[in-house]
Amino acid sequence: MARMIDRSAPLPHLHFHIMSTMPITDAAQVLHLAQPLPLDGGQSLADVRIAYETHGTLNAAKDNAILICHALTGDHHVVSNHPRTGKPGWWVRMVGPGKPIDTDRFFVICANVIGSCMGSTGPASPAADGRPWGMRFPVITIRDMVRGHVALLDALGIDSLHAVVGGSMGGMQALSLAANFAERTRAALVIASTARHSAQNIAFHEVGRQAIMADPQWRDGDYYAHGKGPEKGLSVARMAAHITYLSEAGLTEKFGRRLQDREEKTFGFDADFQIESYLRYQGLAFTDRFDANSYLYITRAMDYFDLAEEHGGLLANAFAGSQARFCLVSFDTDWLYPTADSRNVVHALNAAGLPVSFVELSAPFGHDSFLLDVPALDRVVEGFLGESGQNA
């Protein structure tokens, strides 16, 4: 365990500069780590770049910063338009002036996780030999991603966050940061997430990974010189995963058994049903914006996530050093990270004696509810973040 504790130490002597050549929008910046980033797998990663976006103003005391952690296929474009799709940022409904995460009041940071393909160092980035890392990229963990975030906080001169916030995989990072870098945040808001991946979670990810690896275009991950790579495999992976983000009731309401642009079934294997057409579109669109190898690495990191295991098997121990306030939110139709997963964290926080709030919200959209129009979530987020800590 001593090895782990050493890695938790902040990285010294970092400098950062703005990379004007990055093909991303104005708000985005890139931090170049001067020191190698130590990894849970035993290796370390040199020449790490972390792409991030900030909104609002850091106050003189540097105590009004909120770190937002993104989900599996998300990125740091939390409110700015996506550079490839042109679509609005993934949480514009939650973040901005006067919004629940109020950029008039808070300095909001969102960083792309390492392993991703949106600006931070990942398998598509060049390795020391100038060629893309591909499968030579080390397997990373959620805690490794958080080490990248902490290096960014160091560079920005932020000792302690007002809060760390995340949904889904972002919630895992929020938990990991609050547990492993306890002094770096005064609050953690964890939405539709879990402290460990279940067998079912791992199973769905494995289907996705096998779909990618079964695609001949994958070429053992060394496809970058050969066009777009394993599009078919990545598309199938996204289709399978997308089902887990929605609810059965939501699918029935949106698509039912309705046919796609036709009056009758074709007795063939075209996309007769609207749901088939929708999934095929979602899968294909995903290949335009995401790297297949990044998908392999990030899903692996999520599968490896078990916060209790990192701390001797008892989740309450993970939070022994924390003095933060916590808020957990689940959704009644989320079967990917069901309410029981959030309750498990709540019970551990209770046992650790930490101030924790928890609510299961009712929303029809399944796991994706955290990204969608759920006014009750807005109220909880605004209320929790608006308080600067009491109960002292």
Add this chain to the structure above:
Amino acid sequence: MLRPDLAVIAAHVAPGSRVLDVGCGDGTLMQALRDKRCDTRGMEIDAENVGICVGKGLSVIQGDADSDLAFYPDQSVDYAILSQTLQTTMRPDLVLDELLRIGRRAFVSFPNFAHWRVRLSLLWRGRMPVTRLLPVAWYETPNIHHLTVGDFRELVRSRGIRAEGAWFLSGDRQCSAAAANFRAEHAVFLLSRE
């Protein structure tokens, strides 16, 4: 203005105490206790109320007194509070045990089913009472275990629990312990293990 039973509880919790408010509603009592520098935690079954509490900066967990108290450590708070909730639980006796496992002391308040208005309703009309204290008809009330001051005293005695204090309320006025089972609308007890 605090509800009278909450005012009694708020007045008798020592400043700076650690408190768990089970069935905390919209957090009104927790706010009053926070003003007394108490470290307050809440449990509430209704999601909307939990949202209101979080909005007030209170630490409240959505949960059910019948099943979710088990996850709190032994003797982890100075006071466990159960206001107007005992009569809605599946097993009030077990909930009482849990309160005194988690808290060194417990405040419990409940509506008294032996109040004279309730007695009159049953005696003269032969009907379940709908009074200002029990405003909901029998078929939709959350109160599934009606009890009287006398019942509660006996339950407490039989389980080896000591009543350190008792307050009886009629409207917003206190009434004497002697005639409480007849005159009190609300009762508030401060309990500890003997």
